[in-house]
Amino acid sequence: MRDNLVPFIEFRGAGKQYDGKYAVRELDFTIYQGEFFVLVGGSGSGKSTTLRMINALIEPTDGNVYLHGKRIKDYDIRQLRHQIGYVLQQIALFPTMTVAQNIALMPDILGWQKAERRARVNELLELVELSPEHYRDRYPHELSGGEQQRIGILRAIAAKPQVLLMDEPFSALDPLVRAVLQDQIAMIHKKLGTTIVFVTHDMQEALKLACRIGVMHNGKLVQIGAPEEIKNRPANDYVKSLFSTADTPNAAQLISQFHQMDPHEQAAVRQALLG
Ligand SMILES: Nc1ncnc2c1ncn2[C@@H]1O[C@H](COP(=O)(O)OP(=O)(O)OP(=O)(O)O)[C@@H](O)[C@H]1O
Ligand SMILES: [Mg+2]
Structure with missing residues (x-):
């Protein structure tokens, strides 16, 4: 993919203010066609606001967002939304x-x-x-x-x-079901080649799924890079701190959660783990 990068979604100086206060600002980055792009960051850092600018649920107050080189706000909204899947x-x-x-x-x-x-x-x-x-x-x-x-x-x-937007799609699920669905969305991405923009606050999930990760903090994108890059060369102490708090349940927690699932979920987990 890296040899053949086609810009697909572009943020150019994009920002969103509410009552003179920025929810997100100075967003300048590109998501490429077929990429699995993951936005991570703490609560209130601006992940959902950024995502919603792509399907015009939020219109930027500063700058612009482009899809296929055309400003989002110049699209017919229904046609735009028909091209964009959205999962909450x-x-x-x-x-x-x-x-x-x-x-x-x-x-x-x-x-x-x-x-x-x-x-x-x-x-x-x-x-x-x-x-x-x-x-x-x-x-x-x-x-x-x-x-x-x-x-x-x-x-x-x-x-x-053409685009699938996913806003913390697995965070309400217990860790085992989440692991199964992570594998399935990775497989769907591989098979269908859909461009995916995925929001999570779980760093392990981001590392597992992303082609590239964008880290948000206080309404700004503070680092963007491949998972290894973010992990090995965090741009600042905030990015570094995300790894120390990464959500990794231990084996005993996982087993106890498995026993609390209903038979359908248990079957799905077995299938995913054992093939
Ligand atoms: N409609 C709104 N009016 C005023 N402020 C808003 C509005 N929507 C979001 N904000 C503010 O913008 C900031 C970013 O919110 P956003 O929902 O993008 O965060 P988030 O990173 O998705 O957080 P979470 O992980 O909790 O979902 C927050 O400070 C929030 O309070
Ligand atoms: Mg959110």
Whole structure:
């Protein structure tokens, strides 16, 4: 990928003020096509604000953000959002719609044919190792938390968006389910080559998933680099401190968490660990 970098999302002097106070400022960086870019930083550092500038949920008060060389604010907002999948910490699946209907939502809006939608739903469920036969027709309340989160991710990628924005998508899940979903999103990225911008406060998660990491602190991007670079050459004491507080549960905690899971989650963990 590194030999062939195509700029895809560009922040140019971008900032956002609320009542004269900056939530984020002086953002100047580029995310490349096909990259898995991870934003890390403490609470209130400006990660979500930065992410939301990409899908126009927030408009910068300073500078601009570009997608494919065109300013975000010059896009037709619906067309823009059709190209961008968005996954949040608590995925809100539509409770009265089945798994298949939830996943096929955007393809449906975009007018895909029924057979095409059905094939896409099956393909996606298989991608995350949920059998279409067993899961297609279930409702969200018949799924575990980890399964709901997986369906939310599938819904976000169903219409083949060019960009996938993920704001702490796994932080509400226990560590084992989180590890499984991390492996699955890494696999989805590898298979589909979607550009992913992923927000987390978990440094281990960032190190595991990222092509490059951007570290945010007090509304600024303080370092940007490959995982080894950030780890081996932290730009300042703040970046260094992120590694000492990195969230690594010990084996006893993991085993106890495994025993608290429901059978579906346990099966997913076994499958991921044992293949
Ligand atoms: N609508 C708003 N009005 C005023 N201030 C806001 C608004 N939205 C965010 N902020 C402020 O902007 C700063 C950055 O917020 P942001 O949500 O981007 O942080 P974050 O890094 O995503 O934090 P967290 O990890 O807690 O989700 C915070 O100080 C927040 O209080
Ligand atoms: Mg946030």
